[in-house]
Amino acid sequence: MTGNVNMVGYGLAAIGPGIGIGLIFAAYISGVARQPEARGVLQSIAILGFALAEALAIIGIGLAFAL
Amino acid sequence: MATDGPDRTAPDVRGDARKGEADAWGAFGLVVSGVLVWGGVGWFVSDRLDNRLPLLVGLLVGMFAGLYLVWFRYGRA
Amino acid sequence: MDTSVLAEGFVSPGPGDFEYSPLFGEGTFFTKPMLIIVLGTLLVAVFFYLAARRATRVPGKLQFAGESAYGFVRNSIALDSIGKEGMRYVPYLATLFFFIAVLNVAGIVPVLQFPATSRIAIPLFLAVISCIIFNSIGIKRQGFVGYFKAMMFPPGIPWPVYILLAPIEFFSTVIVRPVTLCLRLTFNMFAGHLVLLLFILGGEYLLRDYGGPVGVVAGSVSLLGSIVLTFFEGFVQLLQAYVFTLLSALYIGGALLDEH
Numbered sequence: 439m440t441g442n443v444n445m446v447g448y449g450l451a452a453i454g455p456g457i458g459i460g461l462i463f464a465a466y467i468s469g470v471a472r473q474p475e476a477r478g479v480l481q482s483i484a485i486l487g488f489a490l491a492e493a494l495a496i497i498g499i500g501l502a503f504a505l
Numbered sequence: 506m507a508t509d510g511p512d513r514t515a516p517d518v519r520g521d522a523r524k525g526e527a528d529a530w531g532a533f534g535l536v537v538s539g540v541l542v543w544g545g546v547g548w549f550v551s552d553r554l555d556n557r558l559p560l561l562v563g564l565l566v567g568m569f570a571g572l573y574l575v576w577f578r579y580g581r582a
Numbered sequence: 583m584d585t586s587v588l589a590e591g592f593v594s595p596g597p598g599d600f601e602y603s604p605l606f607g608e609g610t611f612f613t614k615p616m617l618i619i620v621l622g623t624l625l626v627a628v629f630f631y632l633a634a635r636r637a638t639r640v641p642g643k644l645q646f647a648g649e650s651a652y653g654f655v656r657n658s659i660a661l662d663s664i665g666k667e668g669m670r671y672v673p674y675l676a677t678l679f680f681f682i683a684v685l686n687v688a689g690i691v692p693v694l695q696f697p698a699t700s701r702i703a704i705p706l707f708l709a710v711i712s713c714i715i716f717n718s719i720g721i722k723r724q725g726f727v728g729y730f731k732a733m734m735f736p737p738g739i740p741w742p743v744y745i746l747l748a749p750i751e752f753f754s755t756v757i758v759r760p761v762t763l764c765l766r767l768t769f770n771m772f773a774g775h776l777v778l779l780l781f782i783l784g785g786e787y788l789l790r791d792y793g794g795p796v797g798v799v800a801g802s803v804s805l806l807g808s809i810v811l812t813f814f815e816g817f818v819q820l821l822q823a824y825v826f827t828l829l830s831a832l833y834i835g836g837a838l839l840d841e842h
Binding site for chain 3: 526527530531533534535537538539541542543566567570571573574577578
């Protein structure tokens, strides 16, 4: 079996952002369900949180290839 | 309106969801682009100088620039 | 447990299963994906031709089916995501949706059983067309300089930061958008087809070649699972056709009213 341990590390590192994105949208959905009129505000916050978590995953794959 | 489609003047909840989907993909695209563009520049410089530091700096700068753009485009209420 | 016994003799499906040799022997070029494209195009064209020929005020069954299908793209994709101006782009969006949907669903049609969109050339070509369309709409609407200025230099940022941000904006609109459109469709179809192949070929192998009580039970579960997965795959195929069309429509809508 051949491969690169970096990729295993990236696989492990991607778990965190994966869970994080799930939690962000779970909170967003329950927030909209409770207060549908707050959708606009919640949406921009959810997308910011999503981008932050996503950035960790993307920087992870960049570093896995680079270092 | 002469067309027989539904009335487009009424606020449409589904239309909001559409916009949310586009914004989410837009945010994703901006962060990916940031890391790719400045990470790519950093990789090129690293390759020339035989030093890993520019690549690391490029990846991080790209990530923060992409995040700033996401905040600028989608985050301000 | 010795897993090498299980793996012996079973060749698991891989990217090689997406390579077809020509249908009419060596030296010809016509392969199964190409046949699916031709059949799919004919199906869509003939269906809408027959539905629209002799259109009457009180629609018949075929006309009703055609109008419902077209109306779905018009109302829930074009009008919802572009607005009233979306009417102009309904023909393109409807063509895109039904072409992709038919090629995707070929993956679960007996005998054909291959989603032609899992070959990257087809989604790539469609994504490039969508990219050219929304960029040229933006350029036409706001002028060449105006379009790229609105895209790359949004007002309200101190000017030195533009050096950092403008390449990112350009890259994300002109390159990342079509690439993600293409890859999302291709890899969904690729992975779906691979999973179906694994369940069906694996079930066949377990039942026929591996045998014994373990083989019979595991093979039956695998084949029953493949039936469930086939329905799930059909859902994913229609959903991906919808997502591709919807995002194309949203990009067109964004190019029409970019007031950043």
